[in-house]
Structure formats: C-alpha cells, structure tokens
Amino acid sequence: MPPDTLTPRDPRCEFLVTPLGVGEPCPRLSWKLESTERGAVPSASRVVVRADESSEAGWDTGWIAGHDRTSVAYAGPALRSDTRYHWEVGLRDAAGDDAGRARSWFETGVLSPAEWRAVWIARDTRTLPPIPVPQDHDRSLRCEYLPPPLQLRRTFTAGDVRRARVHVTARGVYRLRLNGVRVGRDELTPGWTDYAHRIQYQTYDVTDLLAEGDNVLGATVADGWWSGFVGMDARHQAQQYGTAPQFLAQLVLDRADGVREVIGTDGGWRERQGRIRYADLLMGQQDDARLDTPGWDRPGFDDSAWPFAVVAGTDTTTLTATGDEPVRVTAELPARSVVQRPEGFLVDLGQNIAGRVRLTVRGAVPGQRIRLRHGELLADDGSLYTENLRSAEATDIYYATGADEEVFEPEFTTHGFRYVEVAGYPGELRADDVTGVVLHSDTTFVGEFGCDDDLVTRLQANIRWGQRGNFVSVPTDCPQRDERLGWLADAQIFAPTACLNADCAAFFARWMRDVVSGQDAGGAFPDVAPKVCGCLDREGAPAWGDGGVLIPWHLYRTYGDRRVLDLSFGAMCAWVDHVHRHNPDLVWRHRRGNDYGDWLQVDAATPPEVLATAYFARSARTVSAAATALERPEITAHYARLAAEIGSAFVEEFVGDDGHVHGGTQTGQLLALAFGLLPDRLVDAVFGHLVRSVEERGNRLTTGFVGVALLCPTLAGHGRADLAHALLAQTAYPSWGYSVVNGATTIWERWDAWTADRGTQSAAMNSFNHYALGSVGEWLYTGVAGLDQAPGSVAWREAVVRPRVGGALTRASAEYDSVRGRFASRWQVDGDTFTLDVTVPPGAEATVYVPTADPDSVRESGDVLDDAPHVRGVERTGEEQVCHVGSGHYRFTASVRH
Ligand code: BGC
Numbered sequence: 074m075p076p077d078t079l080t081p082r083d084p085r086c087e088f089l090v091t092p093l094g095v096g097e098p099c100p101r102l103s104w105k106l107e108s109t110e111r112g113a114v115p116s117a118s119r120v121v122v123r124a125d126e127s128s129e130a131g132w133d134t135g136w137i138a139g140h141d142r143t144s145v146a147y148a149g150p151a152l153r154s155d156t157r158y159h160w161e162v163g164l165r166d167a168a169g170d171d172a173g174r175a176r177s178w179f180e181t182g183v184l185s186p187a188e189w190r191a192v193w194i195a196r197d198t199r200t201l202p203p204i205p206v207p208q209d210h211d212r213s214l215r216c217e218y219l220p221p222p223l224q225l226r227r228t229f230t231a232g233d234v235r236r237a238r239v240h241v242t243a244r245g246v247y248r249l250r251l252n253g254v255r256v257g258r259d260e261l262t263p264g265w266t267d268y269a270h271r272i273q274y275q276t277y278d279v280t281d282l283l284a285e286g287d288n289v290l291g292a293t294v295a296d297g298w299w300s301g302f303v304g305m306d307a308r309h310q311a312q313q314y315g316t317a318p319q320f321l322a323q324l325v326l327d328r329a330d331g332v333r334e335v336i337g338t339d340g341g342w343r344e345r346q347g348r349i350r351y352a353d354l355l356m357g358q359q360d361d362a363r364l365d366t367p368g369w370d371r372p373g374f375d376d377s378a379w380p381f382a383v384v385a386g387t388d389t390t391t392l393t394a395t396g397d398e399p400v401r402v403t404a405e406l407p408a409r410s411v412v413q414r415p416e417g418f419l420v421d422l423g424q425n426i427a428g429r430v431r432l433t434v435r436g437a438v439p440g441q442r443i444r445l446r447h448g449e450l451l452a453d454d455g456s457l458y459t460e461n462l463r464s465a466e467a468t469d470i471y472y473a474t475g476a477d478e479e480v481f482e483p484e485f486t487t488h489g490f491r492y493v494e495v496a497g498y499p500g501e502l503r504a505d506d507v508t509g510v511v512l513h514s515d516t517t518f519v520g521e522f523g524c525d526d527d528l529v530t531r532l533q534a535n536i537r538w539g540q541r542g543n544f545v546s547v548p549t550d551c552p553q554r555d556e557r558l559g560w561l562a563d564a565q566i567f568a569p570t571a572c573l574n575a576d577c578a579a580f581f582a583r584w585m586r587d588v589v590s591g592q593d594a595g596g597a598f599p600d601v602a603p604k605v606c607g608c609l610d611r612e613g614a615p616a617w618g619d620g621g622v623l624i625p626w627h628l629y630r631t632y633g634d635r636r637v638l639d640l641s642f643g644a645m646c647a648w649v650d651h652v653h654r655h656n657p658d659l660v661w662r663h664r665r666g667n668d669y670g671d672w673l674q675v676d677a678a679t680p681p682e683v684l685a686t687a688y689f690a691r692s693a694r695t696v697s698a699a700a701t702a703l704e705r706p707e708i709t710a711h712y713a714r715l716a717a718e719i720g721s722a723f724v725e726e727f728v729g730d731d732g733h734v735h736g737g738t739q740t741g742q743l744l745a746l747a748f749g750l751l752p753d754r755l756v757d758a759v760f761g762h763l764v765r766s767v768e769e770r771g772n773r774l775t776t777g778f779v780g781v782a783l784l785c786p787t788l789a790g791h792g793r794a795d796l797a798h799a800l801l802a803q804t805a806y807p808s809w810g811y812s813v814v815n816g817a818t819t820i821w822e823r824w825d826a827w828t829a830d831r832g833t834q835s836a837a838m839n840s841f842n843h844y845a846l847g848s849v850g851e852w853l854y855t856g857v858a859g860l861d862q863a864p865g866s867v868a869w870r871e872a873v874v875r876p877r878v879g880g881a882l883t884r885a886s887a888e889y890d891s892v893r894g895r896f897a898s899r900w901q902v903d904g905d906t907f908t909l910d911v912t913v914p915p916g917a918e919a920t921v922y923v924p925t926a927d928p929d930s931v932r933e934s935g936d937v938l939d940d941a942p943h944v945r946g947v948e949r950t951g952e953e954q955v956c957h958v959g960s961g962h963y964r965f966t967a968s969v970r971h
Contacts, residue, residue, distance in 0.1 A: 079108045079115060079915055080173030082894075087179075088579040088632070089398065094182030094240060094276025096394025098152060101636070103144035104175055104893040106915040111961030112943045113915040115172065117165040122149055124155045136165065140916045141870050144633065154184045155238060155325050155333075165173040177287050182276050183240055183323070189389035190551075191323040191337025193244065196223050198317075205407055212359065214349070219351035222295040222485065223318055226369060226376055229288055231850040233329040237283050240325070240391065242274035245318025246354075246485050251282040253371040259353075259399035260512055261487065262320050263300045264546040267587040267603035268314040269391045279324070284372075291370030294318045295352035295485035298603075302355040305463065305555045306607050313605055319385045321392075324584035343379035355465040355555050358483035361472040363440060369413030396583035396588055398515040400546055406509035410938045416456060417496030419446075421609065422509040424820040425449055425491040425842050427542040427552035431482040431508040432471070432626070437499045439475030444468060444497055447490035449553055449841040453832065457494040460836035465555040473499075489542060489553025498668075499636050516575040521645040522853045524885035527839070529801060531813045533853055537766045537784045539844035541570055545582050547603065551822065551840035558583060558601040561613060562672070563622030563845045566782050568627050570850035573889060578632040581624060585637055585722065589644045596651030598644070600667060602831040613648075614666040616686035616779045621648055622692040626699055632892050638699055645696050649712065659715075659722035662686035670762050672845075673823050674777030675807045677738040683727050683781060687744035690719035694749075701896060702867070712764030719775050720750045732758020739766050740780030746791070747783040758772050761790045772799040774807060782848035789856050789877050798880030801849070809849060817825035820847035825865050858887030860898035863920065871892045874911050875922035875953075876900045878969070907969040915960040932966045 081104035086092055088103070091535065102120055106113075117138045123131035132149020152158065157180045164172040183189060212219075215964060223245075231237075239256065241249050242263040249256040256277045259724050263273045295301070299314045326334040335850070348365040352358040370376040407432040409423035420430075430445055435441070442586075448465040448792050467488040470483040495502055522533050543549045548560040548567070564581075571577050584602065591604035597612035598621035604610060625641035628634045655664040662682050671679045696714035723745070729733040732755050734741040742763040751759055767774065767788070776784055786798035804810035807824035822843035855861035859876030862869050869891035876885065876898060884901035894914025901908050913919045923931050931954045935939035940957055946957045954967065 078110050078172065079106070079113045079164055079166045081105065081164055081175040082107050082124050084162060084175045084177035087396070088576070091178055091237065093278060093874055094274065095179050096182050096184065096395050097148045098184065099148060099180060100159055101144050101146045102162070103892065105890070105892065106143065107894055108915045108960060112959045114960065115164045115916055116140060116167050116169055118827050119144050119163045120145050120160060122147060122160040124153070124157050125159070128682050138580050143682070143868070143916070151733060152181050152184060154188055156181050159628045168797070182274070183392070185394065186389050189337070189392065190321060191438060192320045192336050192339060192384050193321050193386040194338045194340070194342050195317060195318040195385035196380040197290070197321040197380050197383040204431045204678070206533055207869070212678055215464065216266050216351055216356050219296070220295050220317065220335065220354055221346040222349045222352055223320060223344055225292045225294065225320055225342050225344045225348035225370065225377070225382060226374070227290050227338075228372060228519050229290070229324075229336050231283050231285060231326060232279065233285060234283050235327045235329050236327040237278070237280045238325045239279050239322055239717065240274045240276050241322040242272055243294045243297070243318060244268065244272065244299045244315055245294045245320070247292050247294040247320060248484055249277075249322065251291065252288055254282050256282065258401055260402065261400045261485070263295065263395070263544060263632070264399060265603060265683045267590045268299060268391070270391060270590040272391050273395045274321075274392050274615065274649060275395050275399065287368055288370035289372050289374070290324065291323065293347060294320045295349070297354060297485065301350065301353045302555065302693065304315045304605050304609065306605070340381055340384050343376045344382040344384040346377040352483065352485035355557070356415060356486070357468040357470070357488070358469040358486045360481060360483065360854070360876070362474040362479060362481070363472060365474070373513065375599045382507070397579035400512055401515040402510055402512060403515055404511040406511065408504040408507040408509070411502050411504050411507070411548070414456065417494050418498055418502040419457060419493060420493040420502070420507050422491055422493070423818070424509070425542065426511045426538070427487055427489050427842070428510045428512040429469070429483050429487060431510055432479060432495065433478050433506040434473055434475065434499065435472070435483060437473035437475055437479070437860070439473065441473040441499060442497050443471045443481070443495065445475065445490040446494045446726055447493050447826070448494070449490055450827070451492060453469065458491055458518065458833070459550065461554060461833070463554045463837070464553050465553065467553065468665070471657050474879050482510065487552065488544065489551060495744045502763070508630070509700040513541045513923070514546060514580055516544060516577055516580050518575045519890040520573040520575065520854060521888045522850070522858055522886070524857060524882050526880065526882050527858070528810050528813055529853065529882070535817055535819050535849065536570060536844070536847035536850040537811065538818060539842055539847045540574055540818060542842045543844050544571070544580060545684070547587070548581070551843045551844060553840060558605065558609070559587070559602050559603060560668070561588065561598065562595070563843070564619040565616070565620035565623045566778055566848045567844045568624055569782070570848050572627065572631045573738060573851060578628065578634060578892070581628055582637040585623055585625055585628070585641055588624070590640055592603065592621065592644050592647065596647030598648050598668070612664060612666040614669050615688045618648055618666065618670065619688045619692045621645065622695050626695045629699070629702060630862065631869070632865055635702065638702060642699055642703060645699060646684050646708070649689070649693050649696050649715070650957070652692070656689070659686070659689070659719045662687045669776035670777040671738070671740040674738070674740060674780070675824055676777045677740070677775035679738045679740040679780070680736040683735050683741045684744060686719060686723045686727070687748050687750060690716050690750055691748045691811055693719055723750045723751065724755070728755060730758065732762055734759060734762070735946065737766070738764060738775060739784070740776050743776070743780045743783040743787050747787045763787070764793060764796065767800065771805070772796065772803055773805065774800055778845040781846055782851060784858055785849060785852040789852070794856070794877035796875065797852065801857070801938045802880050808889055809846070817841070820844055854887040854889065856897050857882065858885045859900065859922070860887040860889060860896055869896065870917055872896055872913065872917065872919040873922070874898045874919050874922065876909065878902065878907070878924050902969055905968050907967045909965040911958065911963045911965070913958060917960055919958050921956055921958055921963070921965065923967050924952060925954055925969055926952050927968050928954045930968040934964050
C-alpha cells in the first residue's frame, strides 16, 4: 500500500489551526482522516509532542490501537507558558503498516495568572482636558456623553530579538499597533464574554514588526460591550461591566542571547484622544480625521504633552486564553447600486450583512461632515427604513480632512444592514466608492448543501447569511437593533443547522462557559448569555433555559467534545433539578420565567405548560444520556426515570385517547412526537392530527421558533416526506418561501416581517436577520440531501444516508467535513434512474437507504449489491433498499417510479 492512501489531515489544537496563546493545560489535539481507497480503517494512531527547546521532555502516546480515535488530550509533562510545541500524528493502516502522518504546532499563552506582569491601564480623567463640547448637530442625545476611545502609546527598546509575542486584551474593544502597523487582523477583540468571570486575551506573533532600537506599541480602546450600549438598555450607555475602557498588554521578547524580557502595560504609557470622537457598537462611530496625529504609533513622535495613563487595576485572575475563532473580515461586497435622493445617496449592497462600510471620499472641504446611516430595507417612499433598529442609531459620521482622497472605515462598531444612506458626500458617489465589509466569528464553513431548485437554493443562502450575521463573538438573535444578545433558545434551535454549515465546536464551547456562569444559585440558566443586568436578568424560560442542556449535548454528539459536556454537566443537572423542585408533579407549571412559548407562531399558541413539560422531559432525557457518556451510571438511571415519568405525566395531562394534544397546535403535536413522549398506541393518532393541521391549511405551517425545526424531520420520519417537501416549496404566507419570493436575503425574525397588504410588522420587534426560523437548514442536509449522523453515534462515527427525494427537485447534495473527515451524499434523478453518490471517511460507516420500488434494479458501481465490495447487510424495507458501507466512495443506481 503506498504510504499515503490513509492519511491524517487538518491537524488542530483545541479545534483551532496552529493557535497561538493556548491556555489549556491539557490541550486536545485532533485530526481528520482521508483515504483514496475503500474500506480504509486506521488500526492505530500515535501522537508525539515536543517543545521547541530540545532540552524539554516531549510526550509520546505510543501506538494506541483502535480505529475511531481522531483526537487525544495532551497528558505529558506540564506545558510551559509562551512556548511553541510541535506535534505529529501518525497512523497505521488495517494491515498494521505505517500509513500517513500530519504535523502541526501550537503555542501556549500565559498558563498561570502569576505570570502576568501587566496591569490594567486607563485614561487619567484628572489630567485630560474635558471632552470638547459637541456642536449641536454633532451628536444625538444618546451619544452626547460617549467618550472618545483611549489612544495609548509606549516606547520601548529592543535588542536582537528572536521571537516576540504579545498577549493583549481590553475591558472594551481594542486595536493594537506596533511601529505603525496593525497587529493581527482580528476585529472587536477581545470579543464578548461574561467579563465578570472571564476576559479573553489574544496572542500575536509580532517578531517581524519589531525593530532593533526604539519601538512603539500603540493601542486604541473603545467602550465595546464593557462600557458601551448593550442590548435594549437604552436609558444610558449601558455600562454593563464598567464605566470606562481599560487596556492590558504583555510583550514577551525572547532575545538572541537567550534572555526573556517581559514588558507589560504600566503607568509609563501615555494617553491622549485621537481622531475618534466616540465609538459604540450600537450607536456607531464618529471620526474627525482632522484630529489625527500621524506618527503617534511610531518611534520619534513627540508625546511629551500626552498625559500618563493611570493604573486602573491589577486583577488578572479573569484573563483567559482565546477559545474560539475571533471576529474577522470574511468578505467584502461591492455596492450593487447607488441612487441619489433628497436625503443623500442611497447605496444597496444587495445583501443583508453584519459589518460596516468602507467609504472613499474625494474632494471634500476640510471638516466636511459625511453621515452614513444603515438599514435593512427601504420605506414605501424609497427612503432608508430604520424604525426597526429601535434605539440603535447605527450611524457613522466622518469629518473629512479635505485631502484629495481619503478613506473612512469605522473599526469599533458593527451594523446589521443592506442599505446605507450617505449624506453630505462631496460630488457624485460612485458604486465603487462603497464597500460592504462583512464581519463575523471566523468559523470555518465545512458544509455545503446544493440542489436544483432556486427557491431552496436561495433559502439555504439566506440561512448561511443569517448565521454569518449573527455569529458575532456570541450567537446573537439579530445584528441590527438594540439587542444583539446571546438568546439561548435561538441558539439551541439553530445549533444543529449551524454545526452543519460551519465548524462551530470552539465557538459554541467557549460561549457555553458564559451560559454556565449565567446560571443562578437555584440552578436556573438565564435567557441570554453573557448575562446582562436589567430586565433580562431572570430565570430562563422553557426552551430558553433548556439551551444550557441541549447545546453541550449537541457539541458532544457532533464533535465528540467531552470536555464541554464535563464542564456543563453539573449545570445541566442543576437546571433539570430546578424545574423539578418547583414542579414536583412533573408538569412544568411554575417558574417558567418569561414564558415565551412557541415564540412568533402563527395564530396557534401552544399552551405554555405543554411546551414547557415537553422540554422538561427532553432535558431530563438529555442529562441522562450525558451521564452515560460521562460514565456516571447512577445519574443516568435517575434522570432516565425522571424523563420517563415526565413523559407519562405529559400524556396523562395533555394527550387524549384520540391523539389530541392539548391546544391542538402543530407545535404541541411535534413536541410530543419528536421528543418521544408518546406511547406507541398514540403515535399514529397524534401524527394524523399533525398531518391534518398542515393539510387543512393548504400545506402551511403555524409553528414559531420552538416548533419550526421539528416540522420537516417529523413529517418525513413518519412517512410524509411529501408534505415536508410541500412546506418547503410553499411560497404563500406563512412559509420559508414567502420571505424568499419577497426578496429576503437573510432569514426574517417573523413569518410576516413584511406582507404585501400590511407592509412591515411593528417596528418594536421586527428583525430581517434572525436565524431561528432558518433551523430548517438542518433538514436540507439531513432530509433533502439525506446526510445525517446516526442516532447514538458520536463524532460522526456512523452516518445515515437517506435522501428524501421529492418536491420539484431532481437533484440535491450535502457535503460535510466532519471532525472525522468528509462525508457526502449526492443524488439525482435522471429519467427513471436514480443515482446516489456517497462518501464516507476512513474509520466511519454509513447506513445507506436507496429509494426504489424495484430492489432488483439497485447496483453499486455496476455490481448487484450482494457482490459489491465493502457493501454489507443488504435489507429491503418497503420502498427502500438498505445497506451498510464502510469508508470510501460509492455510487448507487436504481430505477425509480415517477
Ligand atoms: C429576541 C429573540 C428571543 C426573544 C425571546 C426577542 O427579542 O429577538 O430572538 O428569543 O426575544 O422571546
């Protein structure tokens, strides 16, 4: 066998590619598998880790037998801070011969709080001249007291440096520069975490930016989530965590002579306002380019008039390494059109995004004021519609220098928008003067769904754009209005779709820590995490608080991430115990927090106790499964029993002998069916009610956030894939297609965010970029294209390939680069021939369902199934031919009836 027919690839540390600043004492090292051959299975794997310094002992796992290991947690000698570790994974093939290898590295950050020399620094408000009194047109009332960001600088001398790293963070959002060059390309760092418990620091390699002799570190720090507006707390600058931004950085210089020098932030830094008058995530940024002090971030600049910063604190115990992919610029969109209107130029990007605009200005007079307002749609008269942003002003203002050409791009704000109104622009604004800059957490997109139906194709694009627009440091509900919070229900409902589109292992696991920190002493998870004070600081509602149970479980199932399960497990149990304690008769009637119910359903309110009790059962069952995964049998049994009892209480209380679920809503029926709450004798009857409810409405849904994801899988799972396809193809209100045919480029918050007869819904709550209803994306992969993880499988050890052929589609495909390797399911119907291409990575297996009424017609790469290599266990079930395959590529053909 040539050496690389079985190869590890995509080596990662803590789910990230060659991360700097790893903070885990026992980081997990993982890899994926690929092979050019069928039936490839590793028989053993071996990982070797060694530090840069040859003196340090390494770690060698030795050959570990087994075919399904694709990760290992480091368990060698204690890692040292600020050190690069190289590692290599090797494989043996089924015959026991050496196969491929992959190499990678990671670097540690500051592993112990005691190693921080840096302290928090801030503006010395005693020495700073007062903020210039705003002109009357300068700022809105809300922005009146927003302070200018800190602009900090520090000169230091460096000798012959071999390696330089900087660990940097802020209470606020920062950008760092070294000798005039921006450090890194991350945005809105350090990201949003529950700052009361943890603040991430970022680590950058700055070796190449250093000079021998004088160097200057410069930082700009704005309020961000720390002290700026957050959520709907519009009374004042929310100041959720503090009243003014602070900064902390530690530069580690390894000199050629072997000495390590550490330079931390201290009272020797100088600070003075720069060109930014204020910057706020919700309100926008105001720049006065005339206030710029060129060279402030380089050596040789005279800073003697700059006051010294003050030391604002020395507590470094909350500092944690960055756990996930930071927000970055991931795309740039050209303006699609520009029209001139009385208010200014109106620019259409053609796509609703989260991010900002880069504007080129030519021929302005010095001090010319250019204002950019952002919005998701246009009002009836063609002007920019901003009412649905509520108190978020989403307005950037630029005072020009008057240079021939100047570029404005705010760095400490983000907006959710498709249209930009540019007022005060000198002369004619051209489309190429405007670029839409797309920002989001830079998770790798690992899934692709495709099909030959334009409506469904656009729907999938909208789902992905919804994900991009709302994965901005935390999973938010929406990116535009004064909210942008990490709502737990939205996240748990969308997580399965999100994790098929992108690798969200690190993103969600990092956020889960804030979900757990948000739990109160009685065990209640919050509705939103990071937890915010004010009206949202309360016990989580059914389906909202349950996110704290369901998300870690989904991460474990999808990524095999046992650590996130371990870290969350106590909190998961406590949540179920909390509900149980207040509802000893097992019907969840009490302590339902804000009890949102099936949020934004259509004239079909599910009785809150039905929804709540169903979720109570589901969470109890999930905790039981988690206990099994963590090898805690006593706990498994306890919660399994509880789940069964809640299920019985649900049936007794809410389900009639005729299968009527109290309330009679689609969501009530779906919860009963999908959460497995029904005894066998009632399943058909309840399903019958569901089908009737959909059909009687002319193939339309009534589900809100909570029921929507269950709809298509449940219909298809009980033999009515045709009805699931009919819902998918529906374009009348309410349906996914309705928003698509009405021009949506993202998923709307409400089914009726806009209707032809009524126009826009109430501006009080009407986002055009909310991912929850896009949770049907999961079914596009798992149902339409037919690629899913098998029940009971973890980390995609076993897949099910079961395409639900139907609707107007003649082909569909899903590709998914799982933690184990690449899976694919691609089908097409051509005349009366059905073709299904299946890919399974080494070490994994799949059960394949070939839809055909004529089992004798089925072939795999031309062979009848019984003779096809690596195809096993062929069974016939009704209209499908079922078989099991190991890794490799397979092509099934069969004849189909039309
Ligand atoms: C948010 C949601 C959230 C809900 C709670 C809304 O304001 O936008 O997506 O889940 O409140 O009901």
